[in-house]
Amino acid sequence: MLLKAKNLKKIYGFDDNRVEALKDLSIEIEEGTFVAIVGRSGSGKSTLLHVLGGLVKPDKGEVLLEEQSLYSMSDDTLTRLRRRRMGFVFQFFNLISTQNVIENIVLPIHLDNGKVDEEYIHEIIDLLGLTEKKNAFIHELSGGQQQKVAIARALASKPAIIFADEPTGNLDAKSSKEVVDLLKIAQRQYHETVIMVTHDELIASVADRIITIEDGRIINDTKTKS
Amino acid sequence: MNKVLYQLAFRNVQKYKKHYLLSFVIIFFLSIFFISASIIGDNRYQAEKEYNQKTYGHWYVMFGIDENYKSMLEEHVQAYLPDMEYGQYYEQGIYKDNKIGFIDEVGLDLCHLQIIQGHYPTKDNEIMVSTDLSQELKLHQKVELKVNNNVNEYTVVGIVKNSQKGIFPDIYTHIHHGYPFKTIFDRDLRVNNNIIIDPNDPDGIIPIDELISNEYGYSANQSVGLYQFSVHQTIILVEISVLVIFILMILTSTSLKRRTKEFALLRGVGMTTRQLFLMIIYENIIMIIVSIICGALLSLGISYGASLYLQEQFGCFVYQLNWIKILVYVLFLVAYITCSMIFPGISSAKKSLSGAFEGKRFQYIQIRYRKLHYQKKWRLALREMRVYKGITICLFIVFGLCFIYYIGSIMNPGMQEEKTNRFESFHYLEYEVFESGEKKSIKKLNLPHTIEFHYQYVGSLNIDENGQEFTSPIQWKGKAVGVGTILCIDDTKWIDQSRINGRKPENDNEILLGNNTAMFYTDQQYNEHIVGYLSIGDSIEIHNETYYIVGQIIPNETMIAQDGIQYSSQFLPSEHTLYVSPKIYKMFPQIDDSYEYSTLRTYYTTDKERDECIEKVQSILPWVNIIDSDEGLLSNNVETLVEIEPYMLITPMAISLILCYFLNKNQITNNKQDYQLYKLIGMTNKELIFTQFCKACIMTLSMSLFGMIWIIAFYSYYHTTTIPIIEYLFSCIMILVVTSIIYCLPFYKILKTGVFIERME
Structure with missing residues (x-):
């Protein structure tokens, strides 16, 4: 099992304003699967993704990535693990606007003091159709292209798992389809595990597994034929 | 790794230039203030020094004394002030509006009158001339001069750099007599306008006139002013620094909070807290260095302009740049401003992840x-x-x-009075009169602001004029105690002139305290033992009535310009004193002259007023010695001046x-x-x-x-x-x-x- 989460609990606020975003939630993700987490606004799906990705510490429970407990690590170790084994695609604020496309893509590798595998990076860029734009700055790209760069960046460090938080939330239908297809290609071609949060059931339908969340609990967990 | 952080930081500064603009402006002006204050301060000091040296030479004090006192003064100096250097100066005549005189070599040295050509006259027919006069009287030229009313021919053998035209001669002879006789001392040994050779001998006072204190060396105000200026400058700099740090911290914090999501992304893609913190610090260092460099460059221009202004004021252009000092200032600014960024930087770096994603x-x-x-x-x-x-x-x-x-x-x-009295000269005449008839005569003259002080010694055990022992009327904790001096406040004028901690007495039951006023009792062997010190808020009993101490007079001291700053005696018997109303004062037995004292003092504001007072007093009591304290500054000590x-x-x-x-x-x-x-x-x-x-x-x-x-x-x-x-x-x-x-x-x-x-x- 690539990723395991046990009895996750996350509470925001206190006293009268206390809101339980995750209620004793457990989940297991197998390697190489494409998982879609769906649910209504405020259901806790983004919180779950952030907790699984080591971005938000749960109040209770633990998350194991490749048998390593994320929240028992030091902050620096977790960060290093995140930049080596995880990739992220967010809805907004996906890219560093002061960096061009190629710089954005290789940023996690540079931060890790790693050596850039030029051939692999160019392969990804070609795959995502960004060859002509590789030296462009972020403001010169469309929303769809920006998300493609985010996917490329997520793939750059050859992570074990990619977390995508509403990657199509800000895109038109055509671009949304392209982005989801690319995630699917990444899963297949590079044997990546993808966890995607979306509220769009059509988008979710490309996933191998669809998990539905409501009020911080999993109410449905279905494997699809795709 | 660092290269990426530098690159990110550099581009972020460009991107967030609007965020950094206010910080830039603040640091820019701060560096201008720091650096130009330093450069201008140094240059002003140099310009003033050059001006003063050019105008007045090195420091000295010179005054005329009667020829009869010459040997007395020499004996006194040899006996009591062996380290004191002094020179002699005789005025001997005039040549075409130029003074002729004799100054011995010590005098020349003290006044920085340098021989720039030739030599000091060694014969009676040799002279030196000043640089101004050397245009007319060349070296080796002969000239006929009237010296001490005798006309003779003299040869110019030297040229002296005369920086003080009008004060020192333009023609220096080798003739050791003349009138008036003046002495030039390397330090001030006078008290007011007299030199007291022997305080116990009424004849031991040498009157002096034509006193000249070198303005450069003897300006005590200048020394104090420089000290005050530097302390004020430090206070302002510290205030500004604290204020700026606080403002920059808030500005940085606010600016960084806006970028929480960007930081969260960076953390999300694998930037550690340390890397994020470093990136923030690099950004700020870039901005700080740019603003300080801009500020420093402008400071150079501003201080150059200030030097031009100082040139108009002092007649000499000084533009010296102490690069090491500037560098130290720049490094200090960079360091301490960077320090102000550390806390917001760490805070943002640490909270970036939770701040953004929990912001969801x-x-x-x-x-x-x-x-x-x-x-x-x-x-x-x-x-x-x-x-x-x-x-x-x-x-x-x-x-x-x-x-x-x-x-x-x-x-x-007291604070209000302090403000009005501070730094003001405190002029008064004190008459050395001991007979009550003389005092009455002076009082009858209706001189302005004339005050008589009465004070008496109060021990716990005293002996009256008949040799009988009597105890002090002051009771403290059931014991008769003495307090030293009791001074009667029969005129509040001097209280108004004094600085008071606490407040003035408002009724007869309230008393003021002097400095270190202790209570003591005297044993049978007449040994005094201190039983405690009084302070504001204490009370004492006199004839079973309670009196409260409501304030304390801060000792007023006369500051006299000497080599450095020295203090002479206090104006008032401030040490070990209680200041009481006339009603309380009468409760104490006024025994005789050995216990009770009084002094008479006239406060004046203008020289005219002073001269009139002296004239009036001398017209009726010509033998009375009048001490003119016209140099007094109200001050406690240098620290309180600031x-x-x-x-x-x-x-x-x-x-x-x-x-x-x-x-x-x-x-x-x-x-x-x-x-x-x-x-x-x-x-x-x-x-x-x-x-x-x-x-x-x-x-x-x-x-x-x-x-x-x-x-x-x-x-x-x-x-x-x-x-x-x-x-x-x-x-x-x-x-x-x-x-x-x-x-x-x-x-x-x-x-x-x-x-x-x-x-x-």
Whole structure:
């Protein structure tokens, strides 16, 4: 099992304003699967993704990535693990606007003091159709292209798992389809595990597994034929 | 790795230049202030020094004395002041408006009259001339001069650099006599305008005239002024530095909070907290270095302009740049400003992840605010004040200091007097009269501001004129105690001239304290034992009646310009003294002259007034010695000369308030989302502004409480009867007005732009 989460609990606020975003939630993700987490606004799906990705510490429970407990690590170790084994695609604020496309893509590798595998990076860029734009700055790209760069960046460090938080939330239908297809290609071609949060059931339908969340609990967990 | 961080930092500075602009401007002006103050200060000192040396030479004091006293003075100096260097100067005549005179070589050396050509005259027919006169009288030229009324021919053998035309001769002879005789001393040995050779001998006083103190070396005010200037400058720099650090911290913090999501992304893609912190620090260092370099370059220009101005003032152009000092200043600025960025940097780096992703709790916040809507606006205001505590703390400090200073200055009248008397010359004539008839005669002259002091010694056990023992009427803890000197306040004029801690007596039951006033008792062997020291708030009993000590006179000392700063005796018998009303004074047995003393003093303001007084007194009592204390400055010591002037407090406070206004504006703009939510849950604009007003009210209430505590503390310590209710209320109203402006006005302005609504759409 690539990723395991046990009895996750996350509470925001206190006293009268206390809101339980995750209620004793457990989940297991197998390697190489494409998982879609769906649910209504405020259901806790983004919180779950952030907790699984080591971005938000749960109040209770633990998350194991490749048998390593994320929240028992030091902050620096977790960060290093995140930049080596995880990739992220967010809805907004996906890219560093002061960096061009190629710089954005290789940023996690540079931060890790790693050596850039030029051939692999160019392969990804070609795959995502960004060859002509590789030296462009972020403001010169469309929303769809920006998300493609985010996917490329997520793939750059050859992570074990990619977390995508509403990657199509800000895109038109055509671009949304392209982005989801690319995630699917990444899963297949590079044997990546993808966890995607979306509220769009059509988008979710490309996933191998669809998990539905409501009020911080999993109410449905279905494997699809795709 | 660092290269990536540098690159990111550099590009971020370019991207967020608007965020950095205000910080840039503040640091830019701060560096201009620091560096130009340093350069201008140094150059001014040099220019002034050059000017003074050119004009007055090195320091000395020169005065004329009667030829008869010459040997007496020499004996005195040899006996008591063997290290004192002194030279002699005779005036011997005039040649075409140029003075002729003799100055011995020690005198020439003391006055920095350098021989630049030729040699010192060794024969009676040889002379030296000044550089000015050397245009007319060349070296080796012969000239006929009338010296000491004898006309002879003299040969020019030397040229002397005369920097003090009009004070020293232009023609120097080798003839050792003339009139008047003057001595030039390397230090000041006079007391007022006399030299006291033997204080116990009435003839031991040498009158002096034509006193010249070198303005460069002898300006005590200049020394004190320089000291004050440097201390004032330090106070201002420290104030500004603290203020700037505080402002920069808030600005940086606010600016970084706006970028939480960007930082969260960087953390998300694998940037460690340390890397993020370093990136933030690099950004700030880039901005700091650029602004300091710009500031330093402009400082060079400003100080050059200042040097041109100083040239007009002092006649010499000095533009010296102490690069090491400038570099030290620059490094200091870089270091300490960078330090101010560390806390916000660390805070942002640490909170970036949780701040951004937990910020996704928009929905939950909505629920929270929906609940808050039903709470009182006061509670919302209080919460906001707690959340944005930077502004709250800043306002609290500013208003707290205002309260302390304003109310304190009203409740302590001594402070007011101190302000008016400080740095003013304190002129008076004191008559050495001992007969009561002489005193009466002087009093009858109706001289302006003439005061008689009565004081007597009070021990715990005394002996009266008949040889009988009697005990002190002062009781303390059931024991008769002595206090040293009791001085009668029969004229409040000198109290008005004095500096008082606490307050003046307002009735006969209140007394003032001198410095170190101890109570002691005397045993049968007439040994005195100290039983305690009195302080403000203590009470003593005299004939079973209680008297309260309400204030303490700070010793006034005469500051006399000497080599450095020295102090002579005190004006008043301030040490070990109680200052009492005439009613209390009469309770003490006035025994005889060995116990009771009195002195007569006339305060004057102008030289004309002084001369008139002297003339009047001498016309009736020509033998009376009159001591003119015209050099006195009211001061306790050098440290107390340096005080925080109101402008030093008011200026940073005003700046702080203005900055608080802009910071609040900034904060409101940054937290538009919160106000958008408030509106979303149905709060009207009026209610929102009222919430801001509630903040102003809370601040006013807390400050008024603080002020009340301060007044009570002041009252209990000084027993002052002045309770400044009107001033207190006025202060509270002013705080309400100012805080309302700071809180409500920017909010109203932003509200008017409709930005909250735009965001909602």
